[in-house]
Amino acid sequence: MAGMERIRKVAARVRHEVGRGNEVAVVVSAMAGETDRLVGFCKEASPLYDTAEYDVVVASGEQVTSGLLAMTLKAMGVDARSWLGWQLPVRTMGNHSKARIHEIDTEALLTAMGGGQVAVIPGFQGQMEDGRVSTLGRGGSDTSAVAVAAAIKADRCDIYTDVDGVYTTDPRIVSRARKLDRITYEEMLELASVGSKVLQTRSVALAMKEGVRVQVLSSFEEPGDDPEPGTMIVSEEEIEDKKMERQLITGIAHDKNDAKIIVTRVPDKPGAVASIFGPLAEASINVDMIIQNDSKDKAETDVTFTVPRADLARAVDIIEGLKATIGFNRIITDPEVAKISVVGVGMRSHAGVAALMFKTLADRGINIEAISTSEIKVSVLIDEDETELAVRVLHTAYGLDGEQPAA
């Protein structure tokens, strides 16, 4: 949420929903730039700041927005009040600065909403069992919104974002990308985790667990009588119940946040490969695609895998430290790789999806460096320079191109 102009727009949207007879709870984020400013103060105070106090400082950003939105609504004649994390409370567990929502008390909230009052709730914040302020980690407001929707059993959870919905792929790369009317939680999770930055992965996982129907909408649109519908994120069952026609493939995602590591000539004996990945897991480094190349000399093997780019240096350090124990030859790294994923619930029953992907890329001379698959996704690792080309040819190959270039 940006400055007062943005708050007024949100207030107008809320008034519109109230006018349609809806009971409304609004979860707000901080004003644009505010969280960065507050985090900056904390870093200035101490590079190793106390996370409980960090939460006290940073939670104030959403607190300010909630008060301002509630007073703007009241000034418009819409009854409203703010409910801070500790006032409901939003009960959290785990660690400060990255807490998890455990439970939300809704008694007071539902009474107020039942009386026609709009509830304005600062996202991102909650209260620990010991009564202290907690926050959910960056981007936590989406998760707060879904958690509130689940707690009050909302009919729908509308999330206003920088985009006006979920697309078949990044519209900046493919002008004929199409906005999806509907997408399943599973597909959204795969798209979110492989680089489509519409919603926080946590919030989608929570929506799936709690069965919250989420709608992604644009926060830039003027609130009119007939707002442009966004993308509904719903369960597979709901889509099947409505006998919607299903696409085989929902979308193409790309992700440039990984780096490739090759460890050469690892002795091909039981436990050798595991002894690489154990220490990485202990260091909380997430290893994604893994390939064990057969070497001619069967006594040794090359192991290729990806890690988040941000963890590359740390991962290399850890593996170097294992050289004496494991006895490999050397470590080759390549941060300039991209992961391209084809996602769709429909692919479960169609063996040809992966084959079409490999053929399409091969036809354009794009080399596949690694492959990983899940039930509803096929991912390949390619040279980063070929990202846009790969996304474009796959979007066409799977019949996703729209009639008109996207706006």
Next chain:
Amino acid sequence: MAGMERIRKVAARVRHEVGRGNEVAVVVSAMAGETDRLVGFCKEASPLYDTAEYDVVVASGEQVTSGLLAMTLKAMGVDARSWLGWQLPVRTMGNHSKARIHEIDTEALLTAMGGGQVAVIPGFQGQMEDGRVSTLGRGGSDTSAVAVAAAIKADRCDIYTDVDGVYTTDPRIVSRARKLDRITYEEMLELASVGSKVLQTRSVALAMKEGVRVQVLSSFEEPGDDPEPGTMIVSEEEIEDKKMERQLITGIAHDKNDAKIIVTRVPDKPGAVASIFGPLAEASINVDMIIQNDSKDKAETDVTFTVPRADLARAVDIIEGLKATIGFNRIITDPEVAKISVVGVGMRSHAGVAALMFKTLADRGINIEAISTSEIKVSVLIDEDETELAVRVLHTAYGLDGEQPAA
């Protein structure tokens, strides 16, 4: 409190006090400019903003400082934690945006302090009986500090301000103004209410009621082993117990916040004058000095009085509305007046104090437009242009000039 540099200075001061074996609770204000920024947002949201939501927005300023100071202390190796208004809680009553502190729960606070932990408390904020956030009105952090000191029965309440103590008069006007070592609550109240802006009047009144020994110090000084002592505000009994030599007069204050109103030819009959002041009181306009000039024609009288300059237009409006009922001639206003006050507990037994004041001013040709007195104060109203001259000659006349010009 300004930015991080200021917070680090406060942290160093606290560490110094902890090092001397003191148990410390710190009450903090918002960073410089922060409250104005937040109030600005509220005014932008709505000129007639909801005060309960205003409190939610504005209280965040002190919340941020409390978190930052606590984490700075921890980074210095001093155990500390923040206690927000609702966490203690600081129980308040009255109206949002100008609440009064009713009671402070100190159990958790005293346990933590007893365990060697510094308590960092955001000033200016509390919690209403219904659980909502409240604030005490601008400058309320001084009052919070005194209230906390009273609740935990502190030995002393040090208040760090823009100045290094209370002076016999404004050092910008009289270079030989002297810093006072001690002043009584009563004297401080008179000095505060007549324009010496060192401390909020409310905080001094509360300190007197609760018997809190307050020390006014400079927040600009570097925390060293022997900090420059400020001014102690204590009870008259304490000063008498120590058989301190007392000055007749403690200080000279000036105040340019009043305006003069003359209502001419008011019928001199019972109730006529009261019928002016009743409606002003109802409108919460504070009338200060009142003089009823005898006119030659005994059937009519001129009434002169002062009101806060900010209320002048409103006051005139109200009186104009009474013209038909009361039947006066006209209203003359003069906003360019100043109130000069001579303050001192010692004057109670010295009838000559007022006489010396009038003579000193008359000798310099300064015309006295109105007079008011209390047990420990004599105030006169003069032309605003003569403020500095009046303060200077009175400071000398009462023997207050120091040996050396003040730094």
